[in-house]
Amino acid sequence: MSNTIGAIIGYVVYKVGFTSKLTCMKLIASCSTAILLLVCVMCVSEILDKRVSSKQPLQHIEETMGKKPLTKDIPNFTITGDTIEPQFNLYSNEDTSETYTYNVEGKEELIFYLNLGIPDTEEFKGKVTIYTDDSVRIQIDEEYLTESRTLEMPLEIPLFYETKEMTIVITGNIKLWDVVFTELKHWWE
Structure with a gap:
């Protein structure tokens, strides 16, 4: 043009x-x-x-229900020999399953970035499923983590206009950390 x-x-x-x-x-x-x-x-x-806004921790989006991520005194852990020191947040499972739900209605063209893995000191089992408006957007389990050793972090998950709600469900020992988002905006927004 x-x-x-x-x-x-x-x-x-x-x-x-x-x-x-x-x-x-x-x-x-x-x-x-x-x-x-x-x-x-x-x-x-x-x-x-439109320009990409700066990265913001996911907990800055209004949470609608479910557990809140750990944001203070976040413990370090080791994944495949690398020490992980989360900066913003940590999503993990303490029971059989944890659910984190966020209201993203009215936000345009969101892009989520997340890191995930299973700590070396824990049993290698678990699954993370991300739903957008009750449909599965992405699902990663321990088999996927084993097969794709070249998994690039952070993972990038784009959402678009029609999404109203995003839900993260964690089972087993998978941990998500430094989950952040950006939004495409005009310079005056």
Whole structure:
């Protein structure tokens, strides 16, 4: 779109200023037209373009029900020999299953980032399921963690306009930490 508008600017400037005999008035009109069209293109681009907001911990979204993540005095643990020191939050399971539910209605184009794994000192079993509006968005269990040793962290999970609620269900010994989100916004939002 920007390329097309740029070509139109070039054509209009050429037609206004350089079609016949070059005069001072035609040169001024040509430059004025180019500047005006350039400002218009910049305004249209800013209105259409959205930027990624800074990363914020997931607990900053209104929680609708379920347990809250651990955000203070978060313990360190080791996963595949690496010491993990969570900075923002820790989601884990203390009973048979833990559920964390967040209201994301009204938020546009969210992207969630999360780290997950099973600590070396615990039995290698568990599953994390993320639901969006009662449908499974992603499900990761211990078999998936074993098979994909090249799993890139943090995982990136995009959500879109129609999502109203996101639920994280953890069973077994899987832990999620530093779960954050970004939102696509215009610069004035």
